[in-house]
Amino acid sequence: MEVVLKATNIVKYFNEPEPFQVLKDVSFEVKKGEFLSVVGKSGSGKSTLLYVLSTLDTDFTGGLEIRGEKLNGWSQNALAAFRNEHLGFVFQFHYLLPEFTALKNVMLPALKLGKYNEVEVEERAMNKLRMMDMQDFALKLSSKLSGGQQQRVAVARALINDPDIIMGDEPTGNLDKTNSQIIFDIFNRLAKENHQTIITVTHDPDFAAGSDRIIEMQDGQILAT
Amino acid sequence: MNWKLSFGIAITHIATKKKQSIVAMLGVLFGISMFIVMISFMTGVNRFLEDMAMDNTPHIHIYNPVTINEDKIIGQTDSSKNGWFVVHHQRPKNELAKIKNGLLMASLIEKIPGVKGVVPQVSSQVFFNNGPIQIPATISGIDVRKQDELFDLGSKMEEGRLDALLKGSDDVILGRGLAEKSGVRVGDKVSVTTPEGYNLLLKVVGIFSYGIVTLDDTKSYATLATVQKVLQRDPSYVTDLNVKLYDMQQASAIKTRLKAQLPGIYLEDWKEANAAILAGEKIRNIMTGVVSFTLLLVAGFGIYNIMNMNIVNKMKDIAILKATGFQGKDITAIFLLESIIIGVAGGLLGLLFGFAFSYMLSVTPFPAGTFFRINTFPVNFIPVHYVLGVLFGFATTLLAGYFPALKASRIDPVQIIRG
Numbered sequence: 255m256e257v258v259l260k261a262t263n264i265v266k267y268f269n270e271p272e273p274f275q276v277l278k279d280v281s282f283e284v285k286k287g288e289f290l291s292v293v294g295k296s297g298s299g300k301s302t303l304l305y306v307l308s309t310l311d312t313d314f315t316g317g318l319e320i321r322g323e324k325l326n327g328w329s330q331n332a333l334a335a336f337r338n339e340h341l342g343f344v345f346q347f348h349y350l351l352p353e354f355t356a357l358k359n360v361m362l363p364a365l366k367l368g369k370y371n372e373v374e375v376e377e378r379a380m381n382k383l384r385m386m387d388m389q390d391f392a393l394k395l396s397s398k399l400s401g402g403q404q405q406r407v408a409v410a411r412a413l414i415n416d417p418d419i420i421m422g423d424e425p426t427g428n429l430d431k432t433n434s435q436i437i438f439d440i441f442n443r444l445a446k447e448n449h450q451t452i453i454t455v456t457h458d459p460d461f462a463a464g465s466d467r468i469i470e471m472q473d474g475q476i477l478a479t
Numbered sequence: 480m481n482w483k484l485s486f487g488i489a490i491t492h493i494a495t496k497k498k499q500s501i502v503a504m505l506g507v508l509f510g511i512s513m514f515i516v517m518i519s520f521m522t523g524v525n526r527f528l529e530d531m532a533m534d535n536t537p538h539i540h541i542y543n544p545v546t547i548n549e550d551k552i553i554g555q556t557d558s559s560k561n562g563w564f565v566v567h568h569q570r571p572k573n574e575l576a577k578i579k580n581g582l583l584m585a586s587l588i589e590k591i592p593g594v595k596g597v598v599p600q601v602s603s604q605v606f607f608n609n610g611p612i613q614i615p616a617t618i619s620g621i622d623v624r625k626q627d628e629l630f631d632l633g634s635k636m637e638e639g640r641l642d643a644l645l646k647g648s649d650d651v652i653l654g655r656g657l658a659e660k661s662g663v664r665v666g667d668k669v670s671v672t673t674p675e676g677y678n679l680l681l682k683v684v685g686i687f688s689y690g691i692v693t694l695d696d697t698k699s700y701a702t703l704a705t706v707q708k709v710l711q712r713d714p715s716y717v718t719d720l721n722v723k724l725y726d727m728q729q730a731s732a733i734k735t736r737l738k739a740q741l742p743g744i745y746l747e748d749w750k751e752a753n754a755a756i757l758a759g760e761k762i763r764n765i766m767t768g769v770v771s772f773t774l775l776l777v778a779g780f781g782i783y784n785i786m787n788m789n790i791v792n793k794m795k796d797i798a799i800l801k802a803t804g805f806q807g808k809d810i811t812a813i814f815l816l817e818s819i820i821i822g823v824a825g826g827l828l829g830l831l832f833g834f835a836f837s838y839m840l841s842v843t844p845f846p847a848g849t850f851f852r853i854n855t856f857p858v859n860f861i862p863v864h865y866v867l868g869v870l871f872g873f874a875t876t877l878l879a880g881y882f883p884a885l886k887a888s889r890i891d892p893v894q895i896i897r898g
Contacts, residue, residue: 301897310802311893331806338804345896349799353495363803365484411803423896 258418258451259284264306264316266299276302277314278474286418287449289441291462294471300455301423303471307453308341308421309333321418338367342412344437344454346424349408352397356388356407359396364414375414382410386440402433409440420444422454426461438464485809489816496789500821503785507825508832510778511872514771515833518864520840521767523857525760532753534630535689537598537721538730539737540747541584543576578744581717588722588737593729598625600719601706607653607661607699608670614660616697618651618671619719620706629723632687632700639665639685644702651705652685656696671709679709690853775871778825779879782818786883790814797887798895807888814887818880819873826872830865 266277276299284290294300305311307318309325312333318325321340325333337343350359360379364370370378383389386406391399396407405425412420420441426434438461444450445466452465462468470477493500553564578584585597601620606613623644627633633641637655644650651669653661663669663683672678681701688695701709707716724730730748738746750757790797797810841858 305893305897308802310896331808334801334804334806336804337802343802345799345802349795349802349896351796351799353491358491362484362488362800366481366804366809368481415804 256286257283258286258288258321259307259453260317260319261303261307262317262319264303264314264318266302266306266311266314276474277306280316280474280476282469282476282479284419284451284453286451287445289445289452289466290454290469291465291467292453292455292469292471293457293459293462294477298471299474300471304421304423304453304455308343309337338363339415340418342415342417342420344405344408344412344420344422344425346427350396350399350404350411352395354396355393356383356396356399356403356410357392359407360411360414363411367415369415379410379414382413383407385413386410387436402429402436405429405433405437409437413444416448417450419451419453422452422456424456424458425454426456426458434458434461441465481809482812485812486816488813489820492789492793492813492817493820499785499789503782503818503821504825504828506778506781507822507872507876508829510774510875511826511829511868512831512833512836513774514871515830515864515868516836516840517767517770518867519833519837519858519860520856521763522861522864523841523859525763526859527853527857528756528759529753531689531691532756533727533749534635535691535694536749536752537630538724538727538749539722539734540752541578541588541720541722541737541741542718542745542747543578544745576718577712577716578718578720580715581720582715584741585717585720588720591733591736593724593726593733595723595725596625596629597723598622598629598721599703599717600721601703601710601712601716602718603706603710604674605699605709606672607657608672609661609663613672614657616657616699618699618701618706618709620703621700623700623702626700630721635687635689637686637688639683641685641687643684644700647682647684648702649679649681649705649708650684651681651699651701652687653683654695654698655686655688656692657699658683658686660696673710675711677709677711681705681709771871775875778872779875782821782876782879783883786814786818786880787886789817790883790887793887794890794895797890798892801890801892802896810890811884811888814884815877815880818876818884822872822876822880823869825876826869829872830868833868834860834865 260283262281264277264280265275268274268276280303292300292304302311306314309318312330325336328336350356351362354362357376357379360382361375364375364378365372380389380392383392386409388403388406388410391403391407396404399407405428409425422441426437429437441452441454442464445452454461454465456462467479469479551564551566551569553566581599585599588594588597598621602617605616605618607616623641627641636652639652641652644652653663658664661669665683665685667683668680669683670678670680704714707714710716724733727749730750734746734748800810837858837860840856843856845853845856
């Protein structure tokens, strides 16, 4: 299996309130189609690591390579375009745009990408919502949906541009057992059927146990993989 | 950059925050409409005062002022070369106010390109006698047809007709105030005394009104011949030449030209004659500018505040947009477009309201009393002002929206998402 993400010697400091090394020389690889869980206690640096991998946080040293492209030193605009096309995000607190319908929320990243016209984008967005079993709520304002429903819409949004990697920051952290299971099943299916790579940070031992591989972090270092 | 997408998001934001958007819009609306009302009214006042003054003011006025000869005769003697002399309280020479060859000069000036016409005039201080009371006034002998053609005297007639002056001799028309003070009506006779002591009985054939008290209280007109007769002068006696131009802005240029050709003759253009009105105009223009600027500035701050608040409220949205691939300039575009939409909508509505207010003002009775002849507020409707209003409104909102939008584009998504 080819390597889709490669992190080498990642070091990151927090300067506030006082200098503190969060990530200490972290190196690992993720293969295409792998379902990876990053676990660890609070403050172990697992979330920080995820944001470094997501290209949102560029304030680190070390090498980051995704899809064979070295992303160090890219401009913010170039990274934004890269995220748009190749990365999908699911956050703990769903983070949908409250003024827009579920459908529009899913469509926005695709409209930004501009690969398909609006009609096609809408159709694709409906398909993704159907995948999440959310098609009946497509035209509802996202702020009117329940937490579990919002998270499913957020996953649909993460999938809209068919990204190589889907990153989740405790995607089930705010959900009940049933909804967590739904999200887990979807991730599992994406990895197995679409060979999309899943990297999630999680506190949920069951969720982690079900994934292909677990990376355990402690004090900014990888304890075990 | 995908403008359509940014525009769509901007519109959605505005539509979901209706109250806030309307408040911001009202700020612009108020600023622009007041700007329109201010500038329309102020330029209206300017035009009104200018028109009123210009009715009666020649573009170039040629006359012989009373002068004191600085070149003293005693100075021409030998003794002054090795000494000095003092002349106390020198008097002017007993010179006639006459312009030499005035009528010939008038016909020559009329041939200069740009000159519409020249009215020769004989003016003098006189007293109108009302029983034992003497009322000081001026009488001007005019070429009636030309005066009417160039200065539109006919339209100022309140009673009688201007033509009546041409029908007989020893006829006169009086200003409204002067007629009242003299206690005469059309058809009455009035006795006139010149400073030299000559006396003549004139028949009142008309009463005019300029709508300016100082003129209506003191002016009277008769034919050239009548006034020459009152003053006991010959028919070549002319004291003033009033020049009317096609374009009044040419006055200075033509005046300079005439001055070179007519040494020793005093010329005055309308700008010098109306310096007070022009100064007033300048002050009103400055006031309009300052007030309009302040209004727009306040509207701008309104937008700035609301957009800033808006962006603080939308931190999460901005972070998520950035995380999903929107670039800094996309974010800037979204929020800039929001202020532009607010600005343009507010600006256009402002024009509409400004026009409505101006119109209402233009039909509102203006209590000017008898001092000015005016019924309603003078208001101008000039398209350029409306274009300016939109441009200013647009520029203000663009500027006011730019800084918050820039701030939005610099939000670090990691900080927001991690909390």
